[in-house]
Each structure stands twice: as C-alpha cells, then as structure tokens.
Amino acid sequence: MARLEVTLNRVDDTFHFVGENPQGIQVHLDDATSRPDGVGLGMSPMQLLLISLGGCSGVDLASILGKGRQKVDALRIEVRGDKPDGVAPSLFNAVHVTFRVDGEVDPDRVKRAVDLSLGKYCSVSKTLEPTATITATYVVNGTAYEWEPAG
C-alpha cells in the first residue's frame, strides 16, 4: 500500500487555497465563480482534475515513447471536460484529451502509447471512467488522428 498526503491552507477570508505536497511543491486553487470579475487567483478544483488526468497520461506517453526510442521534440496535452451547468454536484460526463507530439515519431507508436495509457495504465483515467466518457485525439507533426479504445 502506498500512502499519499497533501495539505491545503485557506488564504485569509477567501476561497483561495494553497495546496502543497510533502516536498513543498505548491498549487493555488480558487473558486473564480465567486469573484465579481470571474477571475480567480488559482485553478478551480475541477480544472485541477483535468490537469491531473493530462499529467498522468502525459507521463505515460513520455515514458512509453522514450522506451520505444521515438525522438520526441515536443509533447503538449490539451484536456477538455464537459459538465452540466447550474447543478451541484456537477461531474464531468465527457472528457476529451488531445495529445500533440512533434518529432521523429511513428504515429502508430503514439496510438499504441495512448492505448496503453488511457486504456490500461493511467490511474486518473480509470478513476474518471465510471462517471465520464473519455475520448482522445493524437496529433503527430500536425496530422490529427482520432483515437478509438482498443477492442
């Protein structure tokens, strides 16, 4: 069993929180909807959930493509989540991940890496799966391919 621990401290009398892991890495959270200008001083918790998914699958891709001796020059991930408006709770029911890979990279290898990450290994993806449909696009040197989960 592995145990992960994090802490969050509220800043003053606001909805702004500072989250921290045991190594002292910080992230700012805020509820932008509570502010008159709609601009928060941090991520919303649900944005952070999408970033968690992008990071999880991003590390998988970096690892799998590296082991496959693909020369990746750049890797960018865009994550989009749709959720119902005006209700609480409001869970993502559809999440779409776009992987943009540049370099001397075989598109079939990228497809396989996405298969392994979203289809098999990524813990955040598997956590979201019971409540959200997850789809993906991978874009290799500017050419886009729709990803279909393996059989």
Next chain:
Amino acid sequence: MARLEVTLNRVDDTFHFVGENPQGIQVHLDDATSRPDGVGLGMSPMQLLLISLGGCSGVDLASILGKGRQKVDALRIEVRGDKPDGVAPSLFNAVHVTFRVDGEVDPDRVKRAVDLSLGKYCSVSKTLEPTATITATYVVNGTAYEWEPAG
C-alpha cells in the same frame, strides 16, 4: 453545459510538465518515482487528485460556514489517499480528509458543512466515490470528531 479546458506542456526531455488554465495559473507536475533522488519538480498526478478533492470540499466549507455566520479564523485541510503498491493502474481505494477549523465556530455547523460537501455537493468527491471509500475527521479548535456520512 459548462466546458473546462486546460493544457500541459512537457519540459525538455523529462517527466516534468507545466499545466495551465486559460487564466494563466500554472501548476508543475512531475513523476518523482522516475528520479534517482525520488524528488520531483512538481506534484504527482495522484497528489493533484487529492488536492483537487481538498480544494473542492474546502471551498464548500468556506462558503457554507460563511453563509452560517461562523467566524472562521483558519481553515486547513489534510487529504490522505491509500492505493496499492507496484501495480498500474493504482487507484485510491481509501481517502481520508481532515478539516481543521479554528475560530468562533460551532462544531455542529462544521459537521453539517462536511455533510453537505462530501455527502452532497462536492463534484470531486462524487467522482472519486465509485472507486474510493471517503472518510473524514473534523477538528474544531483542536478537538477532533469523526465524521459519519448522514443516513
């Protein structure tokens, strides 16, 4: 329908990614397990998932206690997640949230706020619920109470 969008860019040839929301707020992610010293330059994606939960329920508590005219001097949230070791995927199967509230605050009001957040409103909590058992403790001015989900 509300749509949230975030992006992540890989830093050089590493497992370090910078995540960003449309307002330009950033968070650093990394896979510490890949580093010889075990110290990453960012959060792990699964740590970030716990922070997302803590932020979601933290905003709920700040909001509910504020509306209830409780005078909260400090609010700190600790989130702990247990997951199996050495397998992929490795989802949290148990998550425990500790809410530490100081101020002129009625413990029954804090209990009610935790009921409403974890039991009802918090979207991240509801996303984790199919795969994790979520428990909580609330500590008011140093006195700890175990939280039991309402009926």
